[in-house]
Amino acid sequence: xxxxxxxxxxxxxxxxxxxxxxxxxxxxxxxxxxxxxxxxxxxxxxxxxxxxxxxxxxxxxxxxxxxxxxxxxxxxxxxxxxxxxxxxxxxxxxxxxxxxxxxxxxxxxxxxxxxxxx
Amino acid sequence: xxxxxxxxxxxxxxxxxxxxxxxxxxxxxxxxxxxxxxxxxxxxxxxxxxxxxxxxxxxxxxxxxxxxxxxxxxxxxxxxxxxxxxxxxxxxxxxxxxxxxxxxxxxxxxxx
Numbered sequence: 001x002x003x004x005x006x007x008x009x010x011x012x013x014x015x016x017x018x019x020x021x022x023x024x025x026x027x028x029x030x031x032x033x034x035x036x037x038x039x040x041x042x043x044x045x046x047x048x049x050x051x052x053x054x055x056x057x058x059x060x061x062x063x064x065x066x067x068x069x070x071x072x073x074x075x076x077x078x079x080x081x082x083x084x085x086x087x088x089x090x091x092x093x094x095x096x097x098x099x100x101x102x103x104x105x106x107x108x109x110x111x112x113x114x115x116x117x118x
Numbered sequence: 119x120x121x122x123x124x125x126x127x128x129x130x131x132x133x134x135x136x137x138x139x140x141x142x143x144x145x146x147x148x149x150x151x152x153x154x155x156x157x158x159x160x161x162x163x164x165x166x167x168x169x170x171x172x173x174x175x176x177x178x179x180x181x182x183x184x185x186x187x188x189x190x191x192x193x194x195x196x197x198x199x200x201x202x203x204x205x206x207x208x209x210x211x212x213x214x215x216x217x218x219x220x221x222x223x224x225x226x227x228x229x230x
Contacts, residue, residue, distance in 0.1 A: 033217075043208065045217060045218075048217060090161055090162065106152075107218055109154075111160055112159075112160065
């Protein structure tokens with residue numbers, strides 16, 4: 001089975017702190033994603049990476065950065081945490097879409113990290 | 119651009135009743151469509167996906183969904199609800215990209 005592991009399930013940080021959320025996948029997936037989940041808003045894409053050292057902004061990248069130094073690891077960084085970044089953060093991974101449509105870019109999710117900024 | 123609309127943020131059914139969760143999509147090219155389920159305090163788990171093969175897709179836990187191009191819909195159904203089906207359900211779309219666009223979710227409650 002695919003496993004996407006988020007190192008911290010619950011974090012409480014102070015406003016202005018630098019926060020690292022770590023994610024590791026064990027399926028040699030090219031793509032990795034960070035989503036934020038808020039009630040009534042569903043999942044919104046923050047950043048994604050399609051290869052080592054490559055990244056693209058998603059829909060809500062402001063206040064976040066990412067790092068992908070190794071294929072299996074994708075880190076989300078909050079440079080200076082603010083209370084409006086209190087949320088559930090979900091990491092995910094997938095193979096790159098290929099011509100065979102059955103592969104259908106299924107995305108596999110981690111368990112989520114609950115971040116509270118006080 | 120792609121988008122997904124889930125009608126109804128909350129759906130309540132009795133145990134044994136039909137479950138119907140609605141999803142309409144917008145896509146300028148043939149889409150891939152997905153349903154994910156999220157149990158409390160967990161990540162998302164894939165229920166089923168449509169990738170241009172059969173229009174009726176069967177997933178895990180007795181769920182199925184039918185792709186209807188004329189209605190731009192991909193509604194999720196289950197003939198008989200079980201208490202363990204209580205969760206939040208997300209519809210998602212992608213098209214020739216590696217990114218998924220999610221709906222805002224539907225919370226399913228099942229009453230005994």
